[in-house]
Amino acid sequence: MGRASDEARNRSGGSQGVRRRRNVIEAKEKALAAAVAAQNIKGQNLTIIDLSGVCSYTDYLVIVTAYSDRQTHAIGDAIADELKSKGQRPLAREGRGAWILIDFGDVIVHVFHEDARAFYDLDKLWADSPRVPVPPPESVAAAS
Numbered sequence: 532m533g534r535a536s537d538e539a540r541n542r543s544g545g546s547q548g549v550r551r552r553r554n555v556i557e558a559k560e561k562a563l564a565a566a567v568a569a570q571n572i573k574g575q576n577l578t579i580i581d582l583s584g585v586c587s588y589t590d591y592l593v594i595v596t597a598y599s600d601r602q603t604h605a606i607g608d609a610i611a612d613e614l615k616s617k618g619q620r621p622l623a624r625e626g627r628g629a630w631i632l633i634d635f636g637d638v639i640v641h642v643f644h645e646d647a648r649a650f651y652d653l654d655k656l657w658a659d660s661p662r663v664p665v666p667p668p669e670s671v672a673a674a675s
Contacts (some may be wrong), residue, residue, distance in 0.1 A: 556617055558583070558637035559663065562591040565633075565640050566665045568613035569595040572606045574642070578654055579663035590637040591663070594653055596645050600628045606642045607631040 556564075562579045569577060574595040583590040593610075597603040610633060611621055623634040629644040630651075641653060648654075 556619065558590040561614060561617075561619060561635060561638045562593050562663060563666070564613055564617060565593045565610045565635075565638060566595075568609045569593070569606050569640075569642070570665075570668050572609045573602065574606045576648075577665045579665055580654075580657045581661045581663055582657065585660055589634075589639045591639070592653060592657065593638060593640040594648065595640070595642045596648055597642055598645065600644075603628065603631055603642050603644065607633060607640075610640055610642075 559581075566574075566577045566579055574597060576594075576596040578592075578594045580592040580594070581590070582592060595606055597606050604627065607624065611624065614621070614635060619635055621633050622636050623632075625632045625634075629647040631640075631642040633640040633642075641648075643651070
């Protein structure tokens, strides 16, 4: 079958031509959802850095501190699950233990142990970039 018949099938609603609609959310909303999910697992010292227009590979960095390997893993899982419930699957997930990176394309999440966060110091690297206010944990708990 040629391209013309494929296009006709797509217009007529043929089952092979049906595309799933993805639940698209804005990058800033995605970053905030990741931060709230991290707070729900007791992630600390959350920072959202707005890199839109400054960085070629992402629009937002979400940086979270955890205090154990188990907590790092749990925060990473909670963030992935929360964004999955909003129709957003990670492009990649790497690391374990002291540092987990979750790449959602326009949002990249770093979950660090305190010492690894201090060593890599992404906050200082992007010091000139604006920060997005993270809702305080009290307002997150009240909204639940």
